[in-house]
Amino acid sequence: MAENGGKDLEGNKLGKRVLRYARVGRVAGGVALRAVGGKVFKDNAARPLINAEDLRDVLGGLKGPLMKVAQILSTIPDLLPEEFTRELAHLQTNAPSMGWHFVRRRMASELGGDWQAKFAEFGREATAAASLGQVHKATDQDGQVLACKLQYPDMASVVEADLRQLKLAFALYKHYDNAIDPSQIHAELTDRLREELDYHREARHMRLYSHMLADEDGVHVPDPIDGLSSGRLLSMTWLDGKPLLDFIDAPLEVRNALAMNMFRAWYKPFYGFAVIHGDPHLGNYTARSDHTINLLDFGCVRVFRPSFVTSVIDLYKALRDDDEALAVHAYETWGFKDLSRDMIEVLNYWANFLYGPLMEDKTQLIQKDGKLIYGANVAAKVHGELRRLGGVTPPREFVLMDRAAIGLGSVFTHLKAEINWHRQFHGLIDEYDEEILAARQAEVLAQFDLST
Numbered sequence: 001m002a003e004n005g006g007k008d009l010e011g012n013k014l015g016k017r018v019l020r021y022a023r024v025g026r027v028a029g030g031v032a033l034r035a036v037g038g039k040v041f042k043d044n045a046a047r048p049l050i051n052a053e054d055l056r057d058v059l060g061g062l063k064g065p066l067m068k069v070a071q072i073l074s075t076i077p078d079l080l081p082e083e084f085t086r087e088l089a090h091l092q093t094n095a096p097s098m099g100w101h102f103v104r105r106r107m108a109s110e111l112g113g114d115w116q117a118k119f120a121e122f123g124r125e126a127t128a129a130a131s132l133g134q135v136h137k138a139t140d141q142d143g144q145v146l147a148c149k150l151q152y153p154d155m156a157s158v159v160e161a162d163l164r165q166l167k168l169a170f171a172l173y174k175h176y177d178n179a180i181d182p183s184q185i186h187a188e189l190t191d192r193l194r195e196e197l198d199y200h201r202e203a204r205h206m207r208l209y210s211h212m213l214a215d216e217d218g219v220h221v222p223d224p225i226d227g228l229s230s231g232r233l234l235s236m237t238w239l240d241g242k243p244l245l246d247f248i249d250a251p252l253e254v255r256n257a258l259a260m261n262m263f264r265a266w267y268k269p270f271y272g273f274a275v276i277h278g279d280p281h282l283g284n285y286t287a288r289s290d291h292t293i294n295l296l297d298f299g300c301v302r303v304f305r306p307s308f309v310t311s312v313i314d315l316y317k318a319l320r321d322d323d324e325a326l327a328v329h330a331y332e333t334w335g336f337k338d339l340s341r342d343m344i345e346v347l348n349y350w351a352n353f354l355y356g357p358l359m360e361d362k363t364q365l366i367q368k369d370g371k372l373i374y375g376a377n378v379a380a381k382v383h384g385e386l387r388r389l390g391g392v393t394p395p396r397e398f399v400l401m402d403r404a405a406i407g408l409g410s411v412f413t414h415l416k417a418e419i420n421w422h423r424q425f426h427g428l429i430d431e432y433d434e435e436i437l438a439a440r441q442a443e444v445l446a447q448f449d450l451s452t
Helices: 002-036 052-060 065-073 082-091 100-111 155-176 183-196 199-212 252-273 306-321 324-334 341-359 372-388 396-415 421-429 434-447
Strands: 119-122 133-140 145-151 233-237 275-277 285-287 293-295 301-303
Touching: 100 145, 100 233, 155 183, 183 396, 199 233, 199 252, 199 275, 199 301, 199 434, 252 275, 252 285, 252 293, 252 306, 252 396, 252 421, 252 434, 275 396, 301 396, 306 324, 306 341, 306 396, 306 421, 306 434, 324 341, 341 372, 341 396, 341 421, 372 396
Parallel strands: none
Antiparallel strands: 119 133, 133 145, 145 233, 275 301, 285 293
């Protein structure tokens, strides 16, 4: 009975997915027809012809990858209207978990029919549902507590289907608003989402981060368990912790300690190895009782060219010293092309927002008014100016770096952390040397079998 029930459940879910693809295709086709007439988002009377629910149908009748896409898009200056961003954010909270019969079948396909004998305990209920899979708490035969991340079935085809829908949505949006050309954003998301399907790669990312953060007592990284993992199952040591937002009313010294540990967790790997964790949303870290943090979910990791890191530092120096030539060199190194003087001014305005807290040697909040609305206002102004100037194509490497900066800034704002960001930043860059970075990066990428 149990096996038949599992098969029925699997068949039902597959059937629902087929129907969902068909419905999404119909909606997308209808929206595309409207685009031909030049009436995608608004008609001549400014009446919406595609509303937020339409976009959610185009993008998100599908489970999984669009959660991460929504998180990333929300950090790019005003890329989508507010009501669309809200609908995409809604997708992040609606990942249905697999039931026990389905989990048993999936585990057997990854570890064999005797998989349960490899665990002393395995929780039937998922402790968390993520974009590509769900997590179960377990105990191995040696008594070690584990987190077992099990990928949902058929996610490779789901990712490809979602990426096609996203490409259509981007094309529709570009027809409506030319401020930001999303073509390179789509290319970057495509590569990162495909990488996230490979749990062997994520295990290597996890080991890389353990190496890079070995001297950081304030950051903890789980250890992957090879014998209980596969390409679609990742078992790792369990790390106890609470959501970071549980600490937003804690004493200032506690909030500052958490913020500092977050800062080090993201930026020591970047300036030391040209590697960044590209997904700083609330589900990917927890806080311990001693105010250290657990860094989780290593699917979305970006390896940069050493010259890209150098240009990040160069842009800081250019803004600090009012050196336009150095700023242009930094943007061009990132991959921006054909920059007019007006466009440089707009990019500098955005960059001054990101780098502003690093400029002054004093203890301060990460945002001027201590609220997220300040950043939203800056983003809105940038978007308006980009539209006026005919738009810009953000280079691929810019996407996750920008996301990390905005995502972490949001965390620091929630914590109301008061830190001398200038000194923390200089502590990472004052001894910077691109050649040393390049050699160090090549060594660790070879050690952990990763490529750029």
